[in-house]
Amino acid sequence: MWKSLTKSDNTEIVIALAGQPNCGKSTIFNAVAGFKVNTGNFSGTTVSYAETQVYIGGRTVRLIDLPGTYSISAIDVAERVARDYLLSGQVDVIINVVDASLLSRSLELTLQLMEMNVPMVIALNMIDDAQKKGMEIDIKALTSLTGLEAYPLIAVQGSGVHELFDAALRVSENGFRRVPPVYDRDVEECIARIEARYPSLLRERLKVDTRFVIIRLLEMDEEFERIVAEVDREFLEYVIENRRSLAEVHDWPESGVFASHRHALVLDLFEQVVSVKSRSGMGLSEKIDRFIINPVGGLAATVGVFFLMFAVSFWFGNLIAGLVEAPLESLGVFLMSHTSGYTAMLVSGVYDGFTAGVGIVLPYLVPLLVILSLLEDTGLLPRIAFMADGLLHRFGLHGKSVVPIIMGYGCNVPAIMAARNLEYERDRIITMLMVPFIACSARTVIILALAGKYLGAGYTTLIYLGNIAIALGVSSVLSRLSEDMSPGIIMDVPPLRKPYLHVVMRKVWVRIQEFLLFAWPVIAISSIALAVFSYVGIDEVINRVLSPITTFILDLPSELGITLFLGIFRKELTLIMLNSALNTADVSTVLSSVQLLVLVVFTALYIPCIATISTLWKEGGWKVALLSIALNTTIALVVAGSLAFLL
């Protein structure tokens, strides 16, 4: 059967990158689109789809990066995003990205995608890893058995990407020859029986291939069952009847009988396509891995990583902040002496914002981002999850929450989204509510720049440990409130990979750009706004409204009300506005050590920033967002208030 596409040349071609988690889809996307989406050596880096328009061979292509999915029967929220997109009928060509070094597992999805009857090419990515394993893949045989063109790639080095996209375009223009997977005779007869009764109404309702729908039904796909039940109950009954007898004949559970047949096909295909020569000996990364998965090595690595993350950020941040302080100050003096009136107010606002970025935020932010990026790229995250799982069980969570939690140290927003990888709603909600307690980079800057500088390393460490303890306490209480039990962790552990400098640099640069483009203007505008506020006297109103909290509970100067208020928009603002709110160049002259501690602890815990709240809302609904606000604010008040009272 030939499927030809009668698209005129000027229409956009939609190409979707689909594949199992961690096979390099986003790396291929970035190779074509420039660095736009995040990549990382763990399953579930991408949790929502991304698209970009590119021009390839004179054609306009809309390229889609999807979250990884192990199979079409998506289990978690991220997988559902991929499934929904693939089933939406918008895709002209699928690029099925596979990790060539895990070909047998990957082919399970490949066969499912083939059943969809959409033009497709195979990207055999990570061919370098496959070679290291001594695998030889007969691409010609793969093509003749599946009818799909396949191309070897090392996406992270950019090799093979051109050929792949040329092929994808060719397939979209010339059509492709369908070679659907053929199952055992009784399975095929079962499909044929059902196909003969396939209601035409259903054909109109569902935009996807008939055979594909039948197979989905045979696999007990609940969503398809629901739709079919709406259209034709009797037909569904008929399918179920056939499914049951198929399961009985083969003595398999109904839910797994079809998958087991597909699995047999995959094994067969794999045998015909792959031959394994001798493996090369244990490489360096395997030796490191052997060390890390030991209890002692793992603990050392985990503690070491956290220590590095904060110690390096603090040390490097202080160094750079110290270096730029004097030049920035003289720039300020120069600007102030050359402006007056409204211009002075404007200039001083912009100057404050600029200084805050260069002098305070960036010096601490950059090293933190580099280390977080290394954590993502090497594959340490799943290993930390492995080590921490048992411990997290005591607090009602399990190891899979490690990824969101550690990502939270960068920014809470992607961290909350990363909770999409958790299979169980209960785990997902608890993780989402826990993440806002994790001190993100903005709050880390505050902790390092205030506590680190004025209170010393001991207190700073205590603040971080206390912060983690509170986060764990919250999850422990929440999990006790929930009736459900979590079955626990199942998670892929990819090999350790060496980080590529260009990837780390691009990742860090993208995040700095976000800071420059979004945060910096907000900071500058807030600086100006604060100047205007104090000119008009609004700041005093805000300060007075908040004074029960600032002066009564926290024992802080009421002038801090406005800075805490602005912190809701961007957490950095609390720190940046501190000097001007207190009207000093050195806050330690105005605030006592206890007050500094109370301020830092309060900002580390109180109400999540606007971006975090809106993400919580989107991901978990308004109840989760409101609960998070209430939890964070209450705990911040209690903890910081007790510190103020007791010390």
Add this chain to the structure above:
Amino acid sequence: MTLLELKEGDTAVISRVSGGKGISARMAGLGLHAGKKIRVVRAAPFRGPLLIEDISSGARAMIGRGIASHVEILDEKR
């Protein structure tokens, strides 16, 4: 016998994955079907998960103990 009863270094063949559709689907997604020969590489501390290696492909995955108790195996050899 279940996966939970294996010690570090033991190999076995998975014979059945029970415990609901979600668990068996996840296991299958990671290539851990019935008939697969696996090895327990490591058991994490504090009753943490088991690190399992699929012997034929070398792929690794961690499986929590709760789920491991649903994975039936044929013990091979020590």
